[in-house]
Amino acid sequence: MSERRLSGLSRAEQEGALRRCQADYDAAKARLAHVGFLCEGSLAEIYTCCRNPNCRCADPARRHGPYFQLTWKEAGKTMSRRLSAQEADLYRQWIANRRQLESVIRQMQAVSRRVGEYLLADMGRPFQGPTRPRPGRRSDV
């Protein structure tokens, strides 16, 4: 019973840890089932100035707008499109859905990493995979 394994945990401790990982993973997978429609990119609210010195927009607090602009990457190019307020409401939700999905995927990666560490340590093979998600690879611009 007190047999120490290479992961530093007893068999019972390791089985408990793996069960918790499996439960966390199953919970994340269940959240995937509820993700709604998705949209890449990001949404900006833009206020502009028409440069007419007699217009109200000469006051920075009274600029024209808001205008809504969706921006995304397509084949390495930044694309953007002006949206109506109604369209912006829709895309705002779809972008939030995508960010939620990305967050669930990051959780699944983190749990998988923990499982890899437990299992591979026991094989005498320290986990060699990524220690954290790669930085600077935001897909929403």
Ligand SMILES: [Zn+2]
């Ligand atoms: Zn103006």
